[in-house]
Amino acid sequence: MAISMLLPRQLGARAPLGAGARGLQTLARAACRSAATAPRPTPCAAALLGRRWASAAAGTAPEAADVERLSRLRNIGISAHIDSGKTTVTERILYYTGRIKEIHEVRGKDNVGATMDWMDLEREKGITIQSAATYAQWNNTNLNIIDTPGHVDFTIEVERALRVLDGAVMVLCSVSGVQSQTITVDRQMRRYNVPRISFINKMDRAGANPARIIDQIRTKLKIPAAALHVPIGAEDAFEGVVDVLANQAVYNRGARGEDVVYEDVPAHLVEKVRAAREELVSVLAEVDDEIGELFIEDTTPTTEQLRAAVRRATIARRFTPVLMGSAIKDKGIQSLLNAVISYLPTPTEVRNTMLDLNNGEAVLDVVPYSNQPFVGLAFKLEEGKYGQLTYIRVYQGSLEKGQFAHHVRSGKKVKISRLVRMHSNSMEDVDSVGAGEICALFGVDCASGDTFTDGRTNCSMSTMFVPEPVISLSLTPKDKNSTNFSKALSRFQREDPTFRVHVDAESKQTIISGMGELHLDIYVERMRREYHVDCVTGKPQVAFRETATSKAAFSYTHKKQSGGAGQFGRVIGYIEPLTAEEMCEQPHEFVNNVVGGTIPTQFIAGCEKGFNDGLHEGFMVGHPVVGVRMVLQDGAAHSVDSSELAFRLATFNAFREAMRASKPRILEPLMTVEVSAPVEFQGNVLSSINKRKGLIIDTVTQEDYCVVVAEVPLNNMFGYSTELRSGTQGKGEFSMEYKRHAPVLPDVQEELIAAHQKKLAEKK
CATH class of the missing domain: 3.40.50.300 (P-loop containing nucleotide triphosphate hydrolases)
Known part of the structure; x- marks a missing residue:
């Protein structure tokens, strides 16, 4: 028997974890019998197995009915x-x-x-x-x-x-x-x-x-x-x-x-x-x-x-x-x-894990039985006619109507007043649900990804991956006095983590961001139907990014004296671009290499804040900066005039200067576009993609249909559905998925910078 067959997620199929003390003894005997033919378990496998046994046998053996x-x-x-x-x-x-x-x-x-x-x-x-x-x-x-x-x-x-x-x-x-x-x-x-x-x-x-x-x-x-x-x-x-x-x-x-x-x-x-x-x-x-x-x-x-x-x-x-x-x-x-x-x-x-917040977020295994302390994850929110509907997966323990649950993130206790099972948009009231079940409840104020417990454990489930939005629209309600506009946006943000809303600091316009044109169109239409708010949308804006392409040093001194205590802070170091592999781990990085106390320790946090301030808005087109590492090497402080604010401003301005010297580039979202159309329209499809500066990756002919896969800048894809329909007599269809950010062409970069400068000039 191989080691993999001793792991708990496979053993569960053969009854051991759920059969109480007798099941555990059977499992132990089976493991002993296999010892002669199986390799010795690795320490990790043995420790994992031991933890699961200990959890299942610690005085709370699962009930036969629950198994x-x-x-x-x-x-x-x-x-x-x-x-x-x-x-x-x-x-x-x-x-x-x-x-x-x-x-x-x-x-x-x-x-x-x-x-x-x-x-x-x-x-x-x-x-x-x-x-x-x-x-x-x-x-x-x-x-x-x-x-x-x-x-x-x-x-x-x-x-x-x-x-x-x-x-x-x-x-x-x-x-x-x-x-x-x-x-x-x-x-x-x-x-x-x-x-x-x-x-x-x-x-x-x-x-x-x-x-x-x-x-x-x-x-x-x-x-x-x-x-x-x-x-x-x-x-x-x-x-x-x-x-x-x-x-x-x-x-x-x-x-x-x-x-x-x-x-x-x-x-x-x-x-x-x-x-x-x-x-x-x-x-x-x-x-x-x-x-x-x-x-x-x-x-x-x-x-x-x-x-x-x-x-x-x-x-x-x-x-x-x-x-x-x-x-x-x-x-x-x-x-x-x-x-x-x-x-x-x-x-x-299935092995599920949670983080022990009382023990440095140590990883613990979930024991999926109803007689264990309750742990559940809120994974989806929905606004219903009775209020917010929260979908919960019960990972451990049970959830009963009328009981109190502990909201781990806020530390508050909430009462479970109504518990239901969902069938599409209809529901059936239930009194309790056990481990492994999916249910929904009302009257709980939480966010998607929050963990609930019964208070006996202080654990949190890991959150889900949320992709970043790639497209934005400006949104203006026709009725300026409508209160439903903000209500709708607030609700949609709670329901959908990929739907983002912010107010542009300069134009004061409300900007909504999402995963694509259809995504945003659906929310605009839902706002009209569900909240009776008609909106005017602005031109779609692509989520451009700015980055450095070469190493650039900085040495910047921030001084201000206007009577009384002044401001003084000097920072020295360099910025450099991150590699593609490093960007997969984190979009930017701040490194403190200051030695000898030339910048007092209490001001380092201000330096990092200044770096983060500089990332929010680049100087070329005003979009966020990514893929940059800032290394702080030296500096100087004044015994009276130095403060966290002074070093924050010094680092912010030093970063801006270094970015200008680093041969910066604008990045744009590159999409994987897959087009399917009858073979007789293959030429039209290829020419339309080439016209939008797309790179053909693959072309496959299947019977009388062809499938074309290409990488196309998102900024060039607006209005493509209409062009495809007209070029294929309505028989073509396409799908589009974000792949990565890639540098724009030099002429496009010049156009974007010129447009941004014109926009700034108009506001003055």
Whole structure:
């Protein structure tokens, strides 16, 4: 037995952590029996195992009923590139699990719309804007499901959903395959260590090619993958799938595919199914020790051994099983549900950690049982008709109606007056929820990412990653006296961490910033509909940045004498650009190399504040400065006139002077743009990208469609959707995702500086 099989997240699948004292003894005996054949655990692995044992056995062994409940619980998300069919898949899941009585489509003709797209804007535009939570039951297993948006502008919704989920279903189109947002979702899943099942949807589409999609998962996403299904037919002849492990054909009969029929494998697919099983064994042998040993011994693994290996490798995130179907044609969804239960982890099989605030933020393991002290994370806020609705994942302990919770960030106690489970925008009141559950509550003032406890522990869960906005708009209400304007902006900021608002110090305009044009357009439209505030928007502004490109020294003395105590501070040092690797860690850095007390210690903080002041606004176009390290080497102080303010002003002016001498450059957001259009319009697509100074990265032709991937400056992408539609007769579509900031061309830099100087002159 390999060390990896002794780790707690794998052991949870075999019952040890949740079986009380007897389970712990069984686990210890099993570990002893394996000692002769397994390598000795590393100190880290042994310490981790010991901590989990100690936590589970410290006088609070989990109750048998709680262990049973957790074994029948899955927290999953449905994620994918836009228009891959996530919401359609979720709608079928709700129908087959009995949560809804009728199926409605995303762009249905009945004007009802999909259950999870409950906002009017979502139903009008045919896209998911906000992640929506629901719960269902399948084969005696409870499912908490979050349907997430696919558009990159709403990526924070995917981010916070994956932060609190134990597993995910990654939906891929059978024709388009791995697209730009698929890669983003994959990166988010890796960031939060989320195992995934891959579901190739739209098998009824012309050009469906599942083999190519599996190859893309392996090459583009860099994760081993193998099919558990072989399709029976394809495109308009798609009838069902063959379960490779069960060696049975699976068909969906009935008006809406509710009747699942199992039959023998069609004769013409027998050889193909055998080859698919061999490929599955071959891939699993590379990622699972047990199958690897059987493969080396030339022993054919049994079906149960393969199922167990798929589960182990999936939970360990070393493998993704691939299933197939067509949600719109009601095929393959029941098999997907069975795979979710069989291969995705329970809350006890996922390692979550928290920080002990009483012990220098030492990392502690969460013990996911209801009889432990309560720890929960607020991951999403929503303004409802009864007030702020706060979505919470209960990681440890339980939450009951009427109890008091401790808000870790503010230190305040809050009473849980109402506790609900969410089903899209409807809710069901409950009295309590246990560990591993997702619920919502009212009347709690908090921010997204805040931790709640019962007061017995002073711990905090780690927060989620929040990307920086890349585009801004000026916003002016038509009715200047409306109080709803500020209310709406305040609410949207609380709900969405990527939506930022500030007032420009010079123009006094309200500036909103977000992840893209659609992101900001949606909030402007919501302001009009929900708060009855009509607004006028200004020209979109790109989030430019300024940076240094060479080392520059500074020696600056700040002196001011106007009667009484004066100001004196001298700073000496240099600035230099950070490398790309260093910028990944931090956008800027202040280094204090002063020795001998030439600058008294109490004034160093003022120097750092002066450096930070200089970063806020560059001198070329007035945008923030990034990628710079300031090294303070020497200076001078006056016994009477020196102060923290004097050194703050000295450092600020020294930084500005050094920036001017460092050959500064303006950086602009560079976007990865993926355009899909019929082959006959490929020339139009390429020319339109070249006209916008884009760099073509890849061009792929798929049947009668072409996909062009390019890197284009965001400043050149405004109005592209209209140009693409007119150049492809309305058949082209594109997605855009922020990649990095890159230097602008010299002529563009001169134009930007001239425009900024003109703007400053007009204000004088």
